Amino acid sequence: MYYKKILILTSLVSMCFTACAKAKSTGAKTVEEPAAQVVINPEIEKLNRVLLSMSPRCKAAIPNGDPEEFLSDLHKVLEVKKNFRTDDLSLYYLIDKKHSVGSDYVPKDLMPVKGNDLWNVSRNDLSLRPEAYAALEDLSRAALNDGIKLLVSSTYRSYQYQEGLFNRYVKQDGLELAERYSARPGTSQHQLGVAIDFGSITDDWGDTKMGKWVYENAARFGWSLSFPQGYEDVTGYMWECWHFRYIGVEACKFQKKWFGDIQQFMLEFIDAWESQN
Numbered sequence: 001m002y003y004k005k006i007l008i009l010t011s012l013v014s015m016c017f018t019a020c021a022k023a024k025s026t027g028a029k030t031v032e033e034p035a036a037q038v039v040i041n042p043e044i045e046k047l048n049r050v051l052l053s054m055s056p057r058c059k060a061a062i063p064n065g066d067p068e069e070f071l072s073d074l075h076k077v078l079e080v081k082k083n084f085r086t087d088d089l090s091l092y093y094l095i096d097k098k099h100s101v102g103s104d105y106v107p108k109d110l111m112p113v114k115g116n117d118l119w120n121v122s123r124n125d126l127s128l129r130p131e132a133y134a135a136l137e138d139l140s141r142a143a144l145n146d147g148i149k150l151l152v153s154s155t156y157r158s159y160q161y162q163e164g165l166f167n168r169y170v171k172q173d174g175l176e177l178a179e180r181y182s183a184r185p186g187t188s189q190h191q192l193g194v195a196i197d198f199g200s201i202t203d204d205w206g207d208t209k210m211g212k213w214v215y216e217n218a219a220r221f222g223w224s225l226s227f228p229q230g231y232e233d234v235t236g237y238m239w240e241c242w243h244f245r246y247i248g249v250e251a252c253k254f255q256k257k258w259f260g261d262i263q264q265f266m267l268e269f270i271d272a273w274e275s276q277n
């Protein structure tokens, strides 16, 4: 049992080690039988390949564990995608400073998010993808049970809206600072229709009753904090306690268990996994 507990990264290192040992043994006449007989699950080989392509910081965030268990959890996350509409972008779609969508991308069947018994809104032109809308209902019901009515302040934003917003921030704060807190058009999670900014959209919201509740409970309903504190070099953005992206409950669990609860690491991994055969 304990013996079987292999590090994912150790298995990666040992694979390299095996290769090196083979090369060495030819010259040094060592009669070692390296791991040649060990049957390696081809998915573990793929896992090693994908992990090798990840950033050192992402690799460092992945805890020790059994690769088979990791793969089983990964497949649960990928399986969930089938429950969501498949004729639109994946819920795990990677969008960041290096990955974008076109100016014409609009999620299908955006649902208007009006103020109601479950939540309040800051403006009247809000909308979300149906999956995110349903998850907002679940989150808000649970919040109400705890005596908190959520305030939804920003949701889907079109490319053109984001363009105006970004340009305004650049004028206000200069390009360098604006880049740290606002996405260029085409690179915002808001254009995907699965992100919500809650409350006042200011740092102090994190210390409010609502902010603390959302932070503690969001993942149970599939909402993930996108830009956590101390990860600007990873996400590209300063800490945003108010910004959550809907990725589903299974992905939230996966993120927490294997990626130090950092959404960016997990989405980068899934992107790399799906783009490799």
Ligand SMILES: [Zn+2]
Binding pocket: 154, 190, 195, 196, 197, 242, 243, 244
């Ligand atoms: Zn936001």
